[in-house]
Amino acid sequence: MKLRHLEMALERCAGFTRPRAPLEQYGTPAVVAARLLYHAHLKGDIGGKRVLDLGCGTGVLACGASLLGAAEVMGLDVDSGAIGTARENAALLGADVTFITGDVSDDTLFPVFCPCDTVVMNPPFGAQKRHADRPFIDRSLACAQVVYGIFNAGTRPFLDAYIRGRASVDEAIACSFPLKRSFSHHTRDRMEIPVEIVRIIQK
Numbered sequence: 560m561k562l563r564h565l566e567m568a569l570e571r572c573a574g575f576t577r578p579r580a581p582l583e584q585y586g587t588p589a590v591v592a593a594r595l596l597y598h599a600h601l602k603g604d605i606g607g608k609r610v611l612d613l614g615c616g617t618g619v620l621a622c623g624a625s626l627l628g629a630a631e632v633m634g635l636d637v638d639s640g641a642i643g644t645a646r647e648n649a650a651l652l653g654a655d656v657t658f659i660t661g662d663v664s665d666d667t668l669f670p671v672f673c674p675c676d677t678v679v680m681n682p683p684f685g686a687q688k689r690h691a692d693r694p695f696i697d698r699s700l701a702c703a704q705v706v707y708g709i710f711n712a713g714t715r716p717f718l719d720a721y722i723r724g725r726a727s728v729d730e731a732i733a734c735s736f737p738l739k740r741s742f743s744h745h746t747r748d749r750m751e752i753p754v755e756i757v758r759i760i761q762k
């Protein structure tokens with residue numbers, strides 16, 4: 560599958576029906592999701608691999624990983640409504656994903672998922688709840704050797720310091736995350752948030 564075809568497929572995914580600000584529910588736009596996944600695919604981290612999408616929301620990353628030929632894909636999100644939409648998206652696209660409702664910090668869930676080969680995630684940036692990104696980083700490193708994540712461009716020094724001694728950022732791709740007005744604290748109809756797609760590898 561070509562990058563453009565992946566992007567077109569992911570554009571068909573439904574987003575959050577009622578996005579919840581405290582959970583930082585920002586669906587990854589198809590163009591950004593496809594970019595992350597295709598890059599991971601070219602690095603050999605998707606095809607034939609066991610892939611976990613942490614904080615999968617409506618499942619765009621998980622579905623894309625399945626379309627690119629992952630052997631097994633799992634998606635986890637704390638919001639059961641989002642998981643319902645994710646299941647509908649997977650059915651629409653013909654993606655084979657196991658979606659589970661649960662909290663990233665719940666240790667009892669993870670024997671189901673881990674170990675896996677690759678984690679993909681667009682975690683909360685910690686803008687609403689301070690340090691909300693940390694359990695995602697910790698869990699991803701506990702589960703997989705290779706992690707692809709979308710992070711606010713400004714948080715890179717924090718990320719580097721937080722994972723030091725455990726893992727390191729191997730590559731970072733700067734990109735722009737188009738955001739439509741979705742919460743009352745948004746002052747403009749459209750914004751472009753500078754983000755980085757990072758590849759993190761374990762020591």
Ligand code: SAH
Nearest residue numbers: 582584585586587614615616637662663681
């Ligand atoms: N990965 C999706 C959604 C990104 S938004 C996409 O790329 O489109 C961040 C997601 O993290 C939301 O769906 C939110 O419900 C989920 N989330 C926030 N806190 C969580 C937690 N503690 N455990 C699991 N999921 C959580």
